Amino acid sequence: MAVHVTWTTFSVLADSHRPPPPHPALDPDAPPALCSQTDPEVFFPEKGASIRPAVAACFACELRTACYEWSLAVTDLDGVWGGSTPRQRIQERARRATRGNDTAAEVAA
Numbered sequence: 001m002a003v004h005v006t007w008t009t010f011s012v013l014a015d016s017h018r019p020p021p022p023h024p025a026l027d028p029d030a031p032p033a034l035c036s037q038t039d040p041e042v043f044f045p046e047k048g049a050s051i052r053p054a055v056a057a058c059f060a061c062e063l064r065t066a067c068y069e070w071s072l073a074v075t076d077l078d079g080v081w082g083g084s085t086p087r088q089r090i091q092e093r094a095r096r097a098t099r100g101n102d103t104a105a106e107v108a109a
């Protein structure tokens with residue numbers, strides 16, 4: 001059976017083997033991540049529990065936009081990152097794939 005490898009297939013394979021980028025909080029010049037000063041359980045709520053405390057912390061965090069972009073670049077990420085849930089990140093990736101050229105500023109607004 002022949003396997004047809006298209007450029008798209010190759011790109012997807014290449015992406016899946018690319019290591020995830022470092023979280024922006026690891027930059028020595030970055031402001032502190034508020035999640036490092038908050039109960040980590042808040043960012044990984046049990047099913048049915050509120051995500052509001054995590055989202056509130058994220059929206060007060062100076063790293064939110066960079067963290068949100070990072071979370072979009074890392075697939076299969078659990079929990080709240082940059083104020084977003086896994087489902088929201090899936091939706092945003094799909095939206096960007098469809099629309100193409102959106103910037104972080106447009107998303108953060």
Ligand code: SF4
Binds near residue numbers: 035061064068
């Ligand atoms: S935006 Fe949220 S998850 Fe990201 S570093 Fe800040 S508090 Fe942590």
